[in-house]
Amino acid sequence: MFTYEILAKEVATAITNGQLPPGSRIRSIREYANSHNVSVNTVKTAYRLLEDRGLIVARPQAGYFVSNNIPVLSAPAALTHAPEKLSLSGIKRLLSVILDNHAKEDFLDLALACPVGEAFYPATRLRKLTSQLLRANNHSLTSYALPPGSVRLRSQIARRGVHLGMVLSAGDILITHGTMEALSLAVRASTRPGDGVALETPTFYNLYPMLEDLGRRVIEIPTHPHTGMCLDTLQKRIDEGEVAAVITVPSGQNPLGFTMPEEHRQRLAKMANTYHIPVIEDAMYAELQYGERAVPNIKAFDEEGWVLVCASYTKTVAPDFRIGWLEAGRFRDVVRQLKFTSTVAEPALLSETLGMFLENGSYELHLRHLKRLYTRQIDTVRGIIARHFPQGTRVSRPECGFILWLELPENFDTLLLFHAALDEKILCMPGLLCSGSKAYSHCLRLAVCVELDDSHVQGLARLGELACAQAG
Incomplete structure (x- = not known):
């Protein structure tokens, strides 16, 4: 990272954290250069970058100020009537x-x-690893790969789980065809047709057609743009007997982008274990958290196997590999059988390539x-x-x-x-x-x-x- 990028990131972080509120004046170019012992041109470049991103604005004869043109999302207003449904x-x-x-x-x-x-992808490195595997292992193209999938890859997924607070076993992980298949398998294994599945509102657009195709009912739960699903409302719907399972995207929620606070995750995991309600955690973006410390997955607080966690490497490593995974807790054996009777397994060559990429530190x-x-x-x-x-x-x-x-x-x-x-x-x-x-x-x-x-x-x-x- 260049020096001007480091300076720009420092100012951007101060703005994001509220240390520099909208409309406040920031130090002049010369003041900033002197305090950081860098050249005036370096600070000029950093400030120009911040201007391009809309974070600061220059006012002639006055200096630089934090932009107040982009308010963040507001808390949702209470609905006075049920909104019109879209078919x-x-x-x-x-x-x-x-x-x-x-x-x-x-x-x-x-x-x-x-x-x-x-x-966005380490394509060159993956090409070399794939070629290396093909030269070293002639059996990868002439033998079946069966559930639960590559031991090498599952071992690396379990190892990486520690970064998100999870203690996983390679033996409990199933390799899937991306996160969507993992979510579908989790729903099929933990609920029955006609059951109600609680979703954040708004949420990932593909969940609506997926649940309809599986014959499950959608239970929409109000969602705050900064803290996530309203757990009090969820508790009420559980008490009313409407909720058979929950699907949540707690890290980088799609589409609101928030990361659910840790105490909310603990409470949701406790609800799952107390009421025996499966919580299906879409952790697709969990490793792309921008904070100094990654917030642990909900699965990290699961005690009795009622939290099922899904993720994939399609957004970060190899989109065309379509490699995902599912740790289904107490539903492990059911999802393996469902996987085998639907798409059988994922390609060994691609899974092994990804496993090698994860184990050598490149990720x-x-x-x-x-x-x-x-x-x-x-x-x-x-x-x-x-x-x-x-x-x-x-x-x-x-x-x-x-x-x-x-x-x-x-x-x-x-x-x-x-x-x-x-x-x-x-x-x-x-x-x-x-x-x-x-x-x-x-x-x-x-x-x-x-x-x-x-x-x-x-x-x-x-x-x-x-x-x-x-x-x-």
Whole structure:
């Protein structure tokens, strides 16, 4: 990391932590240079970077000030009436439009959280490891891989669990086809058709069609944008006998970006063990936490096997490998049988390649790179939003992951914005896809996991201009 980047990160952290509140003056370039014993040009470059990210603004003859243009998300207001539901067929049609256009070269995709480009993946290292394995082991292409999957990979997953407070055994881990299959297996193993499954609102858009296809009912639980699922409401719904299982994304929640506080995780794990309610933890982004200390997974507080934890390496290492995993607690044997009777197993060659990558220390270095990259990108995109979106727009500041959640003025309709942007070959995701209802029709989900070249910056600015035009 260059010196100017270190200085910029120091100021950005002070802004994020509230040490430098919106509107406050920051030290002049010369003052900062003298206090840190660096050149004036280095500080100028750092301040210019912070300006580009929308974190600070320059005022002629006055100096530099913390920007107050991007308010963070507000706590959800109490609903006076139940919001109008969106049909699942409507959700699937909108997702189909996004998927149909995602792969087209002339479309700019800001909707799907699919990192694209060499900057996001260790592709060169993986190619070398795969070639090395093929030369050393001729049996990987001529033998069956059966559940639970590669011992090498499962051992590395168990070893890495310690970083997130978990004591895992390789023998209890099942290799899956990405996180989505892990979630599906967890739901199928721990609930029955007709059961109610509690979800955060808003949540990961794919959970609604998945639960419908599995014949489960969605129980929506109000969710705070900074602390997560309202556990008091969840407790009430459990007492009423409506909840058979819970699905939560506590780290880098998709789409709100928060990391659930540790005490809330402890309480949720205790509820699971007390009431024998399975809690399915989507830990997809848990290793991309930006804090000094990673908050332990909910699984870390599980005592009787009622917490099932799912994750994958599709967002961080190898998207096309589609390698995920599931530690299903007391449902271990059931999920193995379900895996075998559905997709059988995952490729040994890909699993072994990933296992080698994890065991040689390369992953830690890569994660540090990703955290720096996504932190810069989040700040940059928030700056673009501050300059180009309607006044009053609120934006999340993710503590983990790379998804932004925008709240536009209350009567705004992001479905109209979606169609206007589609006409200009820009893909975005209306908030109603993440809620199954029209309660979040004024919200928008944006992914910041592409290289921010001129076309992406211009596309984001154009999306903001379309929003301003719609807002009048």
